[in-house]
Amino acid sequence: MFETVRKNHRLRPAIVGLCLAAALTGITACADSTPSDSGKPKSPGQSSHQNSKDPAAVKPSASAAAASLRMVANGDHSLAFHVTPGRLPALVLDAGGGEDSSYWKKMAPELAKRTGSMVVTYDRAGMGKSDEVPGAWKVENAVSDLKAGLTQLGITHDVILVSHSQAGEVATYFAKENPNWLAGAVLVDGSLPEFYTDEETARIEAANKAQVAALKDQPSTQQTRQLLATADGYGPTHRAYHQISWPRSVPATAIVSEKTPFETPEDAQLWRNAQQEFVKGAPNRDLVTATKSSHDIAGDRPDVIVTAVGKMLKAVG
Template sequence: MTETVRKNRRLRPALVGICLAAAVTGISACADSTPSDSGKSKSPGQSSHQNSGAPAAAKPSTPAAAKPSTPAAAASLRMIANGDHSLAFHVTPGHLPALVLDAGGGEDSSYWKTMAPELAKKTGSMVVTYDRAGMGKSDEVPGAWKVENAVSDLKAGLTKLGITHDVILVSHSQAGEVATYFAKENPNWLAGAVLVDGSLPEFYTDEETAKIEAANKGQVEALKDQPSTQQTRQLLATADGYGPMHRAYHQVSWPQSVPATAIVSEKTPFETPEDAQLWRNAQQEFVKGAPNRDLVTAAKSSHDIAGDRPDVIVTAVGQMLKTAG
């Protein structure tokens, strides 16, 4: 495994495998090996749109939500305690529904540094970004990373902020797992979700999970030989118990009552055609699970959709706001 840290603190991936590969190789937000700056606008192209798996071409459009005439206010930092640790939440004021942005594995709230103010300005909604435990300004929590703990942290933060209804989750990669468990536990809190190349239960068959575990075993051992830093500790925590956690995740279902848009990158997080197709198939299977789900393909995008095609995310959020009324 390469131990070269790029200037943006990302380690170049050596093997495929969503979330565990992101964890043990340090792929920031499970991005590919040559990610662009998050939220950096590019010339808009076309994205494929699917409703319940039926493909149709579509161009990015302006979100349907109202646009405020004045610039969005600056985000304020709120440190919120959950048990014996504190979490950093960044809140841009606005109206409901609130947009809660959750970055992927290896990333903190700074992943959304360009998109958060853009969404606040274009929609007028309250925008919340936060650092999961051990990331950014949030406290580290010893032991294996558990999605249930991440859900508890998010719920505690939103409760303290007084946002317990009309929430739209915008969740990238590994945060798709947090979103799925959060939605299952708190469906009445949510007006919808936009899952940005999200890690979805349908992908984690026993065969695929075993394949990821085997492919990354050597990288986990290599990480253990590296100096103990906040980054390496969090990567190892995410890898700990990966197999059992994802076999259980495969049995979890997104609640039928919560609308969702799944955005899948054209390149996917994988290098091999076989794994890439399995990723696409899982996204399609998820969308076919209920009539209130849509599938959008971010054309010409790597897994780092916020960097490569921010317009696709902004459009999907606008459509979800329209759906939420």
């Protein structure tokens, strides 16, 4: 995997946590994904998979205003939030590990145009225009950063999280702490608590050791520092995460990719099982499979995300 990281200018699909959970066990979750049909990702609303007759599909509205950059402070560091004005519920898009807000550069304006909703993307600490924070990556810190940003933007209710990959962990803790802020969530191949059984976490933890040692020998870059920060305390962090439950009061749609982030059948099935188990946890949860998609659903099947967001908006009024 580290050979791949050196060749690619970014981690794609974006997921630092699963780079360690998957690639460090010999699975190529961090390599560039190849869209299933053509070699180029399709923009939302232009996918050949789009079902234009789907009554739940979001129809285009007037052109959305351009996003504006807002720098917000949380303690001694600043975070970059990009806000496209619109009505509530607000759509807050959170990219996976190793990616910044530019991951949503095509989808954010499309969602704003199609829904008329306010759309917010942001860079987690150490990514994009946000300040880097030294030390181990802690989901509690990520939740604090998101809450601080939304508070300063005045968005403390009627929020729909659209969270990809590692951002599923941020969404889960955020929802548990602030259920009244949320109207719902769309978890895009999200990293969910149900996946991190003791057996799976122990296997990942053991596989991490040699790979992390190799990573430490590489030049220090933003990317390698983020990987090492995620590896620090990975086992205890995810054993604790396995005990966390999504609040039953917050509706959620789990989108799982057909390919999953993993290439081994065993891990891929565990990933699917976790998504299914999550959805069975409450009647206000739905499971959607993004067929013909890798973990990079936003690139391969943006229409699936757009439709899921449209259904969530319709459901919450």
